[in-house]
Structure formats: C-alpha cells, structure tokens
Amino acid sequence: MAVWSAPGKVFLFGEHAVVYGKPGIAMAIKPRVYVTVRKTRHPPRVKSPYLEKCFELMGVNGSVYIHSQLPSSSGLGSSAAVTVATLSAINDEFDLGYGRPEIATMAHSVEKSVQKGRASATDTYVSTFGGVLLIQGGDIKRRLPPEDFHLVIGNTMVSHSTARMVEQVGKFRATDPDIVNPILDAIEAVTMRSLHVFQDQRALGGRYMDINHELLEALGVGGHPALTRLVTAARAAGGAYGAKITGAGGGGSIVALCPKRSKSKIAGAIEGCDGRAIITTIDNEGARKEKEDERNRTDKTRR
Ligand code: PMV
Numbered sequence: 001m002a003v004w005s006a007p008g009k010v011f012l013f014g015e016h017a018v019v020y021g022k023p024g025i026a027m028a029i030k031p032r033v034y035v036t037v038r039k040t041r042h043p044p045r046v047k048s049p050y051l052e053k054c055f056e057l058m059g060v061n062g063s064v065y066i067h068s069q070l071p072s073s074s075g076l077g078s079s080a081a082v083t084v085a086t087l088s089a090i091n092d093e094f095d096l097g098y099g100r101p102e103i104a105t106m107a108h109s110v111e112k113s114v115q116k117g118r119a120s121a122t123d124t125y126v127s128t129f130g131g132v133l134l135i136q137g138g139d140i141k142r143r144l145p146p147e148d149f150h151l152v153i154g155n156t157m158v159s160h161s162t163a164r165m166v167e168q169v170g171k172f173r174a175t176d177p178d179i180v181n182p183i184l185d186a187i188e189a190v191t192m193r194s195l196h197v198f199q200d201q202r203a204l205g206g207r208y209m210d211i212n213h214e215l216l217e218a219l220g221v222g223g224h225p226a227l228t229r230l231v232t233a234a235r236a237a238g239g240a241y242g243a244k245i246t247g248a249g250g251g252g253s254i255v256a257l258c259p260k261r262s263k264s265k266i267a268g269a270i271e272g273c274d275g276r277a278i279i280t281t282i283d284n285e286g287a288r289k290e291k292e293d294e295r296n297r298t299d300k301t302r303r
Helices: 049-058 078-093 100-114 122-129 162-175 177-197 201-219 225-237 260-272 292-298
Strands: 002-013 024-038 063-068 132-136 139-144 151-155 242-246 253-257 276-280
Touching: 002 078, 002 122, 002 177, 002 201, 002 242, 002 253, 024 078, 024 122, 024 151, 024 177, 024 276, 049 078, 049 100, 063 078, 078 100, 078 122, 100 122, 122 132, 122 139, 151 225, 151 260, 162 177, 177 201, 201 242, 201 253, 225 242, 225 253, 225 260, 260 276
Parallel strands: none
Antiparallel strands: 002 024, 024 063, 024 132, 132 139, 151 253, 151 276, 242 253
C-alpha cells in the first residue's frame, strides 16, 4: 500500500491567459488531497475519469482511496491534486521508478485528456512541485522565492466547470478577437509587472491583483454575483491588500492577499456574505509520501 498527498493551488495571476501561452503565477496552498493505492488481485472499477486515466497511463490496475481537504470544482485545483497524488502513489506501489518531472508531465496529460485538451500545465505542476511557480507555454519558467503570503480564500460554494469557462472565453475570442486579445495581453502585462513588486504585498495585491480581477471580469468570467460580493467583502470590510477571482471563475473561489493581523476579519467578512473561508499560506513541498497511518484518514472516501 502507498499513501501520497498533493496540495491544491491558487492562481495569483494569469488564469485563462495561460491557456493562450501567456505566463501565469500560481502558488501551492496547504489544504491537500490524500490518496491510497493498493495492489489487489481484483481491483474495483474506478469511477472517476481522472483515476481511470492515471491507471491506464501507468499500465497497471489497483484499488484507490481518496480523502480530500479541498472542495471540488471550486478553482483550487482539486482534480490536479487528485491526479498528482494518484500517479505518485501508483508509481510508488508498483515500483515504476518515475521522477517528479515525469509525474508532472503525466498529470498534465491526464488533465488534458479528461478536459478535452483544455488544461494548462499550471495546476498539475504546482501540485507536484509546491511553492510559487511562473508557468508559461506548458512549462515551469521559474520558481519564485517562497513568500510569507497570508491568504484568505473565499469559496462561493457555487460549483463551476473549468472546461465550460475556458470554452466560453474561447468563443468570445473567436467572435471578438479585437476585444479579447488585448485583454489577454493586458493580463500578461499585469503578470509580468507583478514580478517587480513581489516583495511589496501592498502593491502586489492593491494594484496588480485588483487589476487582474477587473480584466477577468472583462473576459466575462466574473459572471456570478457571489464572486463580486466576496471580492468586495474581502477588500472593503476585511482590509485585504487586494482580492481577485482565482481559477476559471463563473463560481468557484476568490483569493485575498492580506496583512497577517486581518486574516480573521477577512474570513469573517467572507462568511458574512455566505462564502466559505479558508485561511492559508504557501505549501513548499508539493507531492509527498505519507506514513501508512494516513490510511485512517484516506479510507474515509472511496472513489
Ligand atoms: O478553476 P481551475 O482551478 O480549474 O483553474 C482554471 C484555470 C484556467 O486558466 C482557466 C484553465 C487552465 O487550465 O489553466
């Protein structure tokens, strides 16, 4: 039996634009997904297309148990974390000898095939390697120094479909390229400018995250009123440096960058607007092997 876990992620900058080869910056966060894989003579049929693809790609069969601290379909990379932890656990249990870069590449190909080609490498790379990564063109451009960022995530509890949101932006771009392409260029500029102020959280949040949020609104992915409510609550009532949608939008979550002392106040403001708050920080580890007694935790949910 092998037990592995992998973290979720937030996009600090560049979601949607990364699908068109632009840079994106994403950070691994503390909530994790735990996966147990066992060699068994008669493995049960797996129900999730992600898990099915993982076993298919690795060319083996086994049973799999999942326990997730991450809400699914909420923009926090839970499917990537499940995929990365599952591939890592299969690799370990069946002694296949793949390294971390190969796991990241395979995880990306699983996501791409399940999401019909519409998946950047961001979620799977961040979940595999941890930390803060600058991603572009399907590859890690740079690992950014670990920052002491205090984040409050606000989950709208409105589930979204990443594939559908990506498709919506694609259609908008096909009909109005003269509008959408400059927005994608502006998101790229914001992402690149943010690198110059990475140590200045006030500027990073208050200027660049906020601008990135407005650009996502312009792309049409801010659509759900709950997102606007949570962003406004985090900024105004809570005193965040800045706040934006994180992930595909149309529901899902927002992320607020905030002073340490304001975390609880911001979480309270989010909960006051019917959102679910998660106070979190960076996870520098990425995918990791867990002790076997994790089994008690992982056995709770079976897929
Ligand atoms: O909502 P999430 O966590 O699936 O993030 C989607 C981010 C997109 O840029 C919209 C798509 C992608 O594959 O990067």
